[in-house]
Amino acid sequence: MTRVKASEFLFIAGQLASDKQGNIIGQEDFDAQCVQVFANIGAALNSAGAGWANVVQFTTYLVHSQDIPKFMKFRLREFPKMFPNGIYPPNTLLMIDRLVGEPFLIEVQTVAAL
Numbered sequence: 519m520t521r522v523k524a525s526e527f528l529f530i531a532g533q534l535a536s537d538k539q540g541n542i543i544g545q546e547d548f549d550a551q552c553v554q555v556f557a558n559i560g561a562a563l564n565s566a567g568a569g570w571a572n573v574v575q576f577t578t579y580l581v582h583s584q585d586i587p588k589f590m591k592f593r594l595r596e597f598p599k600m601f602p603n604g605i606y607p608p609n610t611l612l613m614i615d616r617l618v619g620e621p622f623l624i625e626v627q628t629v630a631a632l
Contacts (some may be wrong), residue, residue, distance in 0.1 A: 520574045521609055524631030528566050532579065533558040534617065536542040545621045548585050552592040556600070563630060570600040572630040576609040579625040583613055589624070596630050 535543045535551035536558075544550025563569055580589060589611070596605055617625050 522574050522631045524574075526632040527574075528568060528628075528630040528632065530559060530562045530564070530628040530630065533562070533576075533629040534619075534622050534625050542619070542621050547591060548588045548623050551623050552589065552596075555624055556596065558624060559628050562628070566630075566632075568630050568632060571603075572632060573607045573628055574612070574631045575607050576630040577627040578609055579609045579614050579617065579627075580611065581614060581616055581623050585623060586611070 533555050535554040537543055537554070541553040560570070563572060578589065580586065593606075598604070601607075617623075
C-alpha cells in the first residue's frame with residue numbers, strides 16, 4: 519500500500535524491451551529485457567522532470583511463470599539503486615498469455631506522483 523498526496527500523476531503506459539528505434543533488446547534474455555524496460559521507465563520519468571522517488575505503483579506483466587524468480591533476482595539487485603530508502607512502490611505481478619509481440623517477456627506499467 520502507498521499513500522499519496524500529489525497535485526499531478528504520471529501514467530506511463532506499459533514499457534517493453536525496445537530501444538528508441540523500436541529494436542527489441544535482449545531477445546530470449548529475460549534479464550536484458552528487464553534492464554531495458556526499467557531504462558525506458560527511467561527515461562519516461564526524466565522526460566517529465568520526475569525520478570524513481572516519484573513512482574507510486576508498478577504493474578508487471580510476465581509471459582512465463584518460470585521468470586518470476588528471475589524478476590525477483592532483478593529486483594533484489596536493481597531496486598536498492600532505484601529506491602535507496604528501501605521503500606519500494608507496490609507492484610502487482612500478473613501472468614499473461616503473451617504481450618504485443620512474441621519476443622517480449624516482460625512489460626511494466628508505472629504510475630508516478632508529482
